[in-house]
Amino acid sequence: MAGFRDRDKRHFPLTDSGSVVALFREQIEGPNDPNLALLSITLGCIENALTMNRAIPAAEEAALLRPIFPVVDLETVEALYAKFETLVRGSVDLTEYKSTFSSRELVKKISDVVWSSLSRSFKDKAHLQSLYSFLTGNKLDCFGVAFGVVAAAQILGCDDIHLALSEDHAWVVFGEDGTDTAEVTWHGKGNEDKRGQSIALSVAEKSWLYFNGQPVICTRATEVAAMVSAANPSINLTMDSIEMGALQQELLWLLHDKGHLSRYPMALGNLGDLEEISPTPGRPPPLQIFQEAISVAIKHYNNHHVYPYTYMGGYLYRKRRYKEAIKCWAEASNVIRKFNYTREDEEIYKEFLEIANELIPNIVKAVSLNTTDRVQMNILYNPEVYADILRFYDGICEWEEGSSTPVLHVGWAQHLTFSLNKFDPRTRAKIDVAKDEDSDSDSDKESNDENDNQNGKSQKEKGESGVKTGSLKNKDPKEALSVVVEDLKKEE
Numbered sequence: 001m002a003g004f005r006d007r008d009k010r011h012f013p014l015t016d017s018g019s020v021v022a023l024f025r026e027q028i029e030g031p032n033d034p035n036l037a038l039l040s041i042t043l044g045c046i047e048n049a050l051t052m053n054r055a056i057p058a059a060e061e062a063a064l065l066r067p068i069f070p071v072v073d074l075e076t077v078e079a080l081y082a083k084f085e086t087l088v089r090g091s092v093d094l095t096e097y098k099s100t101f102s103s104r105e106l107v108k109k110i111s112d113v114v115w116s117s118l119s120r121s122f123k124d125k126a127h128l129q130s131l132y133s134f135l136t137g138n139k140l141d142c143f144g145v146a147f148g149v150v151a152a153a154q155i156l157g158c159d160d161i162h163l164a165l166s167e168d169h170a171w172v173v174f175g176e177d178g179t180d181t182a183e184v185t186w187h188g189k190g191n192e193d194k195r196g197q198s199i200a201l202s203v204a205e206k207s208w209l210y211f212n213g214q215p216v217i218c219t220r221a222t223e224v225a226a227m228v229s230a231a232n233p234s235i236n237l238t239m240d241s242i243e244m245g246a247l248q249q250e251l252l253w254l255l256h257d258k259g260h261l262s263r264y265p266m267a268l269g270n271l272g273d274l275e276e277i278s279p280t281p282g283r284p285p286p287l288q289i290f291q292e293a294i295s296v297a298i299k300h301y302n303n304h305h306v307y308p309y310t311y312m313g314g315y316l317y318r319k320r321r322y323k324e325a326i327k328c329w330a331e332a333s334n335v336i337r338k339f340n341y342t343r344e345d346e347e348i349y350k351e352f353l354e355i356a357n358e359l360i361p362n363i364v365k366a367v368s369l370n371t372t373d374r375v376q377m378n379i380l381y382n383p384e385v386y387a388d389i390l391r392f393y394d395g396i397c398e399w400e401e402g403s404s405t406p407v408l409h410v411g412w413a414q415h416l417t418f419s420l421n422k423f424d425p426r427t428r429a430k431i432d433v434a435k436d437e438d439s440d441s442d443s444d445k446e447s448n449d450e451n452d453n454q455n456g457k458s459q460k461e462k463g464e465s466g467v468k469t470g471s472l473k474n475k476d477p478k479e480a481l482s483v484v485v486e487d488l489k490k491e492e
């Protein structure tokens with residue numbers, strides 16, 4: 001059984017980040033599977049010490065010469081581990097579940113064990129993702145519940161139960177070939193939880209939330225990567241714990257070097273962000289890490305992940321490399337157009353709303369004010385940039401087409417016209433929005449329902465109930481945009 005081994009105990013007490021990395025390294029290197037509960041309790045204990053109740057500003061703390069990195073005693077971790085093991089083993093009678101592989105009933109039972117221990121307080125605070133939070137405060141966020149179920153499954157010896165991750169949701173896979181799926185946590189606000197159900201129906205909706213069937217399926221080592229990635233160094237809205245960020249960064253490099261981020265674009269994105277904050281000597285620059293995330297998404301997930309492009313776009317925007325940032329956002333839009341927008345896709349909706357209604361307008365404002373900088377200024381004379389903004393909007397229009405919920409509203413049109421009108425008219429005339437044969441959206445918007453292809457109903461016809469907005473593909477850009485703007489104004 002997973003349990004605490006002497007070789008694990010040898011690392012304690014943990015006194016600095018090096019000793020934590022050594023523990024994680026030995027756990028990951030094997031020969032046994034890494035012990036998720038042991039590592040999550042340990043990492044959560046450190047995060048709690050470094051980010052909670054840090055009332056005194058760091059400067060004064062340093063003046064007091066108070067050691068910042070907490071000492072993690074074996075007793076503390078062992079006691080919490082024993083509490084988790086007692087809860088899990090005491091609640092699940094495995095003799096009731098005969099088969100070699102886990103059943104949906106067993107998965108639901110494990111989910112119920114975690115679920116029923118939770119306090120009712122609101123769950124979208126920070127630092128609620130680890131078993132330390134669960135065992136000391138009975139609080140977990142959406143990810144934390146899913147992770148807790150997998151950690152509990154490991155203690156029960158259910159080695160076929162693994163974490164499945166999309167960009168804004170988590171569930172589990174299990175069974176003989178690891179393709180059975182089950183909801184084990186809730187999602188978003190005000191949505192009834194669907195725990196115990198398979199996710200097949202939700203995937204059929206072609207929603208971004210379920211990735212249209214391209215989630216990150218974890219191994220025990222990738223589950224460690226998820227735990228590390230979900231760690232949160234923030235002390236409050238304006239301050240991060242440098243020590244916690246550095247520890248997270250070191251652990252992500254350890255996992256990266258062992259190949260455990262090679263199918264996990266979001267963890268690579270997290271690492272790129274950490275490298276921007278504090279570059280590690282001898283390691284690749286952030287852009288290269290973001291590029292690696294994009295390559296992984298293209299290679300392993302049929303380019304169905306949005307975040308690799310918004311990680312890179314955000315970085316380029318912060319570096320004032322506006323032309324390249326806008327290209328990334330056009331690529332992000334090229335991903336989302338493959339999906340149908342559903343009401344549980346709010347997180348990614350907010351991402352595109354911020355790009356369209358804040359970031360791009362800020363760029364066109366900045367470059368039209370800053371006439372001295374020739375490089376920046378000529379963005380408004382660059383047909384490629386203009387075309388990328390049109391592609392960005394066209395992808396959002398396609399995302400909306402055939403969806404049950406509208407995406408665009410007149411606010412979008414106001415920012416759209418503001419941004420586009422800043423471009424020189426001659427530039428706008430220069431671009432040729434040719435109908436791009438092979439990327440005809442019908443084929444991209446895979447319809448999981450074979451019937452549509454058989455009776456030739458395209459995605460658009462199929463989405464009869466969906467919202468209709470003009471796609472820019474077949475029209476002259478100015479005419480197309482006036483169609484979109486008029487449509488939106490009608491809704492006002």
Ligand SMILES: FC(F)(F)Cc1cc2c(N3CCN(c4nnc(C(F)(F)F)s4)CC3)ncnc2s1
Nearest residue numbers: 143165166167168169170229266307310311314
């Ligand atoms: F499990 C859920 F439900 F929480 C879904 C997951 C989220 C997530 C993540 N995130 C989410 C995306 N995220 C982003 N931060 N910045 C982003 C970008 F907009 F800059 F791209 S995306 C923070 C890290 N990082 C590693 N793994 C996961 S699994």
